[in-house]
Amino acid sequence: MNETPDLVPAADDNARNPDVPSDTDDSSAEVPLPGDPMSPADPGPADDATRAVLPARHRGRRGRRWRVGLVSVLVLLLVLVTGVGAFGWWLRHRVDSAIERIPDPFASLTERPSAADAQGDAPVNILVMGSDSRISAGDPSQWKQGGQRTDAMMLIHINGDRRGVSVISIPRDSWVPIPGHGTGKINAAFSYGGPALAIQTVESLTGVRIDHFAVTDFESFAALTDEIGGVTLRLRNPTTLAGTEFAAGPQRLNGAQALAFTRERYSLSRGDFSRIQRQQAWMRAVVSQVLNGGLMSDPAGLYRFLSVAARTMAVDEGFSIDEMQSLALSLRGLGSSGITYVTAPVQGTGTSEDGQSIVLLDRAADAALFEAVANDTVSQYLAEHADAVPQLPAAVE
Helix, strand or coil, rough: CCCCEEEEECCCCCCCCCCCCCCCCCCCCCCCCCCCCCCCCCCCCCCCCHHCCCCCCCCCCCCCCCCCCCHHHHHHHHHHCCCHHHHHCCCCCCCHHCCCEEEECCCCCCCCCCCCCCCCCCCCCEEEEECCCCHHHHHHCCCCCCCCCEEEEEEECCCCCCCCCCEEEEECCEEEECCCCEEEEEHHHHHHHHHHHHHHHHHHHHCCCCCCEECCCCCCCHHHHHHHHCCEEEEECCHHHHHCEEECCEECHHHHHHHHHHCCCCCCCHHHHHHHHHHHHHHHHHHHHHHCCCCCHHHHHHHHHHHHHHHCCCCCCCHHHHHHHHHHHHHHCCCCCHHEEEEECCEEEEEECCCCCCEECCHHHHHHHHHHHHHHCCCHHHHHHHCCCCCCCCCCC
16 A cells, blocks of 8 residues: 655754764764655565564573664674684684574575675675564564564674774664565564565665674663673763763763663654664764773673673574674774764654654665665765765764
């Protein structure tokens, strides 16, 4: 069913922030949401992807809340490069045994985007997402079609030259074509057809070939943050987190406070758009702390941190520990400043024909952005078109 939603312009639509902020940038400008509305497409035919579900589990994990956790992916890659000798072998084994494996979600997909041409190392695209509802006993085998929607979605692009990583958040309420299901919120794809349909939906939307898939949770958010001694975040406004008041400016947050920071939504002026930036800001802070805070030279602390990180993720079965370490080795020269965090451009928010509150993507701006991702030129594109793509500022709401 084609629907023409009522469009509401996104907040700060005319504001532009041409600068890509660093971890120490004092810029506090809100991120713009520029563009044109997306035109919903006709429903596609049903396919095998709609019947995919998550795997049965052999090890139960209690009380898990599944949320997106880029840090689990990035930190595992970055830390694996330090594994040498007997400790390195033991660490690899412990990490590998803790990560949940998802049976090949790509097997049922037929018509897919082509991989980017590569003369050296090929670029790597990882779709990272999480569910917004609790899984019974923390067991993915309890996932039921229609029971869950993704709470957040990020596409991680690792440049072929390994000199940059781009993290692109796609708003969960984005109104997009879902193969076999007409148009709907992008977070419904996972509930309709599991990882396979989520991948197919993103590939159809972006034209980017996904190489790996990961699901992670923030149930261990507090422990992960506490393991590195907390994180420093630059707050735009005074706020209260976990019962503690914080002034605007740089603030050190413990695990409980950081968890409250990323879960807040309704008190924020731009709702889920602001929450996306909070999630990205935490990720940036953790990666920076891990790389610069001495953890890499602390075997005991490294093991504790990795134990938490590995338990929070599930990846496709093709993403082996050997490939992870190989990828990590190729990224050994990358620092936190080489990671860019952006949000897919949107036109604004609206209401669907059946009354849902939705986000309308900017068709033209997103097409240009994702073409750059597909061609492995996204770092250059973002540098040249910083005013067209919302980028994470130093200070967040």
